[in-house]
Amino acid sequence: MNYSLFAKVFVAVIVIQSFIILIGGQLNIIRVDRLIQQREYEYDRKDMLVVQDAYNHKLKQIRTNVLSLFFDSTQSESILEKIKRYKGTTKAEDLTLQAEIQQFLQSMAYTDESIRSILFVRNSDEQKFAFVRYFDPSLLPNFESMISLKEDEFVKVYPVDASPTKQVLIFILKVNDPNTVGMKQTVGNLVVSIDTGFLQIEGDPLHADSIIELKNSNGTIRMSGNSFAADISQIDLDARKHDSKDYFVTQVDNTVDDMVFTMLISKKQLKQSLFAMKKNQWMTIVAIVFLNVFIAFYISRALSKRVNTVTRNMRKYTPGEFVNPILIQKQDEFTVLEETYNQLILKLSEFIQKEYVMEIKSKEAELQLLHSQVNPHFLSNMLEILRMQAIKENNLNLSDTIYQLSEIFRWNIRNKETVVTLYEELYYIEYYLKLQQFRFPKLQFRIVLPQNLQNQRIVKFSVQPIVENVFKHAMNKGKETDIHIQVIEAYDSIRVSVKDNGKGMVADDLDLLILKMQKPLADTKDTPSVGLMNVHARLQLIFGEPHGLEVQSQIGEGTKVILHIPKNEVGP
Structure with a gap:
């Protein structure tokens, strides 16, 4: 079969371009492999810094919450003063104080979804005020020793394994009385339990094959990806710090407290990814070409279809006729155009319908008014004749009744306004009820x-x-x-x-x-x-x-x- 020169040249160009891309891709993979090996440690350290910053930010945030104990902008008395005044009795005053303290702790907890519980333990009698969402640290066997802070200690952090899959950080902050000299007298301790999930939400540093350890003198917790979920507590991170062939290990000491952050990441997934890149390189080149053509055709067709739908509906719209609104299936720039069109059609239809109905009602009211104006005039005159006859016969009750009925007819004839005052409406209602009293x-x-x-x-x-x-x-x-x-x-x-x-x-x-x-x-x-x-x-x-x-x-x-x-x- 003979091919045209253009087809041959086109095929040759495609083959040469593909070969060049393939060779360049292989060289690029080798370079990327080396670059990843050099940069992975820096990336891991940055991830650890993200975790460290999230931890320090949370600690700062909790310290800020302590300040809210000292004053309340909505009330004249601070929560701390209420905690001091609470006596633990069943009197109405103590019950009110307890409810206000509970509500305050609950509002603090709801400001942060990661908070599992908030407790305030008063030093004088170990009275506890608590709002517990999922985890109660007061049930821990060493809780009493945990809340015992030294004179120069103001904050303590306890990493705790609340369950096999849940870890929490317990922040214990000393709260002193601001009304004492030098604020040296301690009122109690604020105990805040935080789910460690916020460490991942801040920067999502936790890979599927990684372990993050938070360790200080009070305890240790570990979070892991799926690859280490089975036995992360048995892995010795210190022993693997020097295993650069199969693992990356990064350790950061916190500058605020004694917390040490350690991350271990396996290189297994990295090696598999590089192998997959080589295997799928030629498939990616072909797929990208066809995918670009397909996406360009599909997007242009989809956008044209939506624009044509709006244009077609606008052209065929006739005032007074019902037009189905455009079905909105996506949220993008064209959605504003579609929603505006739908709102315009809806408001026009409502306006036309309202004007149409009110016009019909107005016509009906005019016809009824013209029809009813003849009888009231005649009846009003006849009633006046009857009233005068009743007066001549000295029947004053009947005369008053006829007068009241006549007044109602005259008002109906005389006042053609749609809206009247309450005085007028109820004045003639009184006449109407007096007429009914004659009957009942x-x-x-x-x-x-x-x-x-x-x-x-x-x-x-x-x-x-x-x-x-x-x-x-x-x-x-x-x-x-x-x-x-x-x-x-x-x-x-x-x-x-x-x-x-x-x-x-x-x-x-x-x-x-x-x-x-x-x-x-x-x-x-x-x-x-x-x-x-x-x-x-x-x-x-x-x-x-x-x-x-x-x-x-x-x-x-x-x-x-x-x-x-x-x-x-x-x-x-």
Whole structure:
């Protein structure tokens, strides 16, 4: 088969380049092998310095925590003074002190996830105040000797094996009384147990085939990778310090205290890694070429697809039509564009829907108003004629009743505002209840409206449907009905409470009513002034969703409906 000159030249160039890369790779591996042997000790020492810095930082942090014992910015008395005052009795004062001390220790522990427990041991009577999360050092057999610090000792550290797989560092700090001369009188010792996991979190120096040892005059702990997990306590680190063929051993003496840090790392994994590099070199070269081409094609296609999705949706969007939001599957720069698009579509849809619903409601209200204006005028005139006739016949009770009914009709005709004052709303509610007293002689009612709230705004005819429900559903035959209407000023709103002593509601019916009220504009066919659900919807449409109705009821005890409205006083 004949190949073109271009194909032959291309193949030759690829072969020559591959051969050069292979030879260069072999030489580079040899150089890297030598460089690793020279630099590994320095790297290990840096790792140990990371561990040392983490240890010293934690020690400094714990010392800083001691200062918080001397003062509390939120209280006039420091925790240390409370510890001194605590007498260990069951009196209320001591129980309060104990709870405050416990809460303080708990808050200190929650500032650091590595803290396993915090104890304060008072010197005078060895009284212990403790918050224990996982490990309690007071259970150690030598705890009493551990907390015995010499006069010139202020900090002691005990490395302790809490379990075969868990090690802790116990920091014991002497706490002196700042109110004594020279701060020489000791109040007690703060004992903080720290999980050694923070040493790995700080710099992640622990390799799979390494051992880290922390040792001082008080004890020794060791942490290891998976390769040494079986018998790390049996390994003699001192004997292997000079074994440079198979191990790297680094030791650092701490400058703050007598802690000695030692790290041992096996070279076995390093040798295996170098062998794997040689074995996989030619595979890596080929894989990188094909992988680069594939990734470039895949990324460009993925990005183009996401941009095209946003562009396509924006082009086909028509106001008023439902458009599915873009499914966000990744978090990157394009996510901002997708989220912005989704929020824009959602807000446009909500705005259009709200405007559409309010326009329909407005049209319905106008039609109902036009339809209802004829009858009230006629009825108002007829009622006035009847009232005058009742006066002529000296029937004053009937005359007053007709007058109250006529006033309600006149207000309905005269006041076409959607929002009125609380005074107006409750003034005509009083007329309405007096009319009902003519029908139900056993009816009693009270209306409490503070003078400073009389000019607050409320939706017109929002209280009357609630009162009407009492006569429709709540009244007990033969029992005196009591209705109590009260206006209360809350922190940021006004509450109008309508309470009765009627039948009440069972829990299932109450839950069903509350569920229906959550649906927007539950019954669009009802007039805006009838029904709890429409009152709730009207309040939310005019004042916003945080406002509306709250219903409370107990069977046999009555029902309480609370209207939540904003503070919005009508100007003079």
